[in-house]
Amino acid sequence: MELTTQQLNESIYDATNALLFEEDYLHIKNAIDQLHVLFSGATGVKAGNITDEDIYLPNGKAVSTIKAAHCLKELERTRRFIRGINQAIEHLSDTIQGRTLNILYAGCGPYATLLTPLTPRFTSAQINFILLDINSDSLAAARGLYEQLGLSEYVIDYVCTDATTYRFPHNVQTDMVISETMLNALRKEPQVAIMNNLIPQMRKDAIFIPEQIIVEAVLTRWKEEYNSFTIKDYQPKRINLGEVYCASREFKLPHPVVIQVPASETHNRLDLFTEITVFGREVLTTYNCSLTLPLAICKLENQKKDMAITFEYVMSDKPRFAYKY
Template sequence: METETDTGYFEVLKRATQTIINEPGNLGGIYKVVHELHAVYAELSGVSAGNITDDDIMLPSGKAVSTIKAAHCLLEFQRTAVFVRGIYKAILQLKADFPSQIIHVLYAGCGPYATLLTPIAALFGPSEVNFTFLDINQVSLDAVKMMYDRLNIGEYIKACICTDATTYKIPTDTTVHLAVSETMLNALMKEPQVAVMQNIIPQLPPKALFVPAKITISAQLLNAKEEEKGFTTAGYLPQRILLGEVYTISMQHYATPRAATFRIPDELNGFKDVFLHTRIQTYADEVLTDYECSLTNPKKIAGAKSMEGRQLTFNYLSGETPGFTYEWESN
C-alpha cells in the first residue's frame, strides 16, 4: 500500500520535473530541485553521490563508471535538465508517430537512479511509457529497482538487464521506440558512447529515436585571455579559430570516425592551443555547449606554437581506451 511518506517522495519528483520541463531558464530553481531529487534518490536507493569508494568497470569498449560516480552525474544540473527535456520532447514525438503503442524506452547505462528517465514517470502513466534498464553493474540495477519499488512506480519497469550495452541484442519480439545512453566524457574520450550507439542504433525500427540525437566534436584554436574574458564579462563570446569538424555521430551517421586533417594558420595571434569541443543535441532544440557541464568542457589536445602552417590529423581509436589521437605532419 502507498504510504504518506512514499506519496511525499513522488510529489518531490513531480515538482522537480515540472520545474525542469517548464522553466528551462530558471537555472537556480533547477539547481535546487535537482539537489532535492538527489536527497530522495539517495534515501530510497541507498546510494548517495558522496565520497567515491567503488571502482569503475573496464570493458573491451571503454570504461563503465562506478555506481557512485554514476550517481554524481545527476548533480550536474544543467546536463540533467537538458537530457530530461530532450527525452520528454522525443517521447511526445513518438506518441504522435506510434499513437496506439506504449512507448518502450531502453536506457543503456542507467546507473543507480535511472537519472534521465525517472522524471518521465511524473509526466506519463505506465500505460503510455515503460522502461528497460541496462547496466553492467548489478549494484546499480539493484539500487534503481529498490528506488522504483519505494516510489511505487515499479510498474514502469519492463526489464532490468545486467549486460554490456555495446554487445546487447534487443530480442526479436521486442520493439524499442527510444534508446537513451549517456556513457561519455568530453571529446568522447575513455567511455563507450560511440560503441553503444554503433550497437544499438542499427537494431532500432524505423521512426525510433536515440538520445542524444547528435554529438559533434570540433577542433578549435583557443586564446587563454579570450576564454578568461568569456568567464568574467557577461554576454561576451570569446574569439576562437575553428579548424573544422572532427566527427559527428547521430541516428543517421554512426560509422567509426575517419581521419580528419586540418591546417594550422600561418599566424596564430595568440590562438596557440588546440582544443576539442563537444556539442550535444539531446533532441530537437535541447543542446549542451561549451562549459555547460563536464561533458562539454573543451579538452586541450596540444599546443600549436611553432606549428604554424603544419597539418594536424586526428584519428579515433576504439577499444579499452577509446578516444581521439593526434599526429603532426612531419617536417
C-alpha cells in the first residue's frame, strides 16, 4: 500500500527521533534502514551496488550518486551529524529571531541526508535550504524527493555547481553552511577547498558544519590497535606526536608542519588520526566511522634515533597531506 505524504513524514519523524534520542544501536540501525527505504523509494536511488562514476574536479573528487546515498548507512556518522545540526538550528533559532533561517547544504547528494530528517521538527517558516551539488543526477534525485514528500516549500533553490567556486546569493542571508565532503585525513575530496571558498563569505554569527576537523600524527602498534577491538574497554597505547592541521570556523589553509618523531622499539607505524566536531558535544572520534579511520602513512622500521617529518597539504585534483623525512 502506498503511503500518503502525511504518513511518509510521520515515518521520517519517528526515525529522526530515534537518531536524536536513542542510544540503543538496534533502534538507531532500524531508524536508518527506515529512512533508506523511504528515500530510495521516493528517488529510485538505492544504496546498493555502486555502478555509477565519481566526478573528478580540480580540487578533488565529488562522489557518485550511489556512493552519496551510502553515506546515510553509516550509523554513527549520520546520527552525530543529525544531532549536531539539530542543536545548531536550535541555537540559531534562539539567537536569530523574527525571520527564517537559511541553510546552504553544499554536497547534498540524492537524499539531502543531513537536513531531510529534520524537516518534521522545524517548519518551512523556521528553516529554508539551498541544496547544492555538482552531480546533476544527485540534485535531480533530491528535487524529486522533496517534491514527493511535499517538502518543496523548504527549498529556496537547487543549485548544480562546484561548491569551491560558488558565490552566495545577494538576496539571501546565509545562517548556516553544511559541507561534509571529506574522507579520513582530508584526502581525495574537496572539503578544504570548499571551506576556503565558503567560510570567508559567511557572516560572523553564521555556523559552519562541521565546527572543527583535527588531523593529528600518531605512532601506533598493530597489536595495541587489535586489542582495542577484541578486548572490552581496552585503551590502546599510542604515541601522540601533535597536530598536523585544524580546520574550523576561523578558517586558514594548511601550512607545512614539522612533526618530531621519537625513536620507538614498539610503535613503528605512523598514522594520521581525524577527529570531527559536528557541533557542540557531537564528536566523531577514531574508528567511529569511515571519516575517522586512521590513515597509515608509513612504517618506520629499525628507527634508532629521533627524526623529523614534514607534512604539507597538497591542494590539487587529489588533495592530501604529503610528507617527507
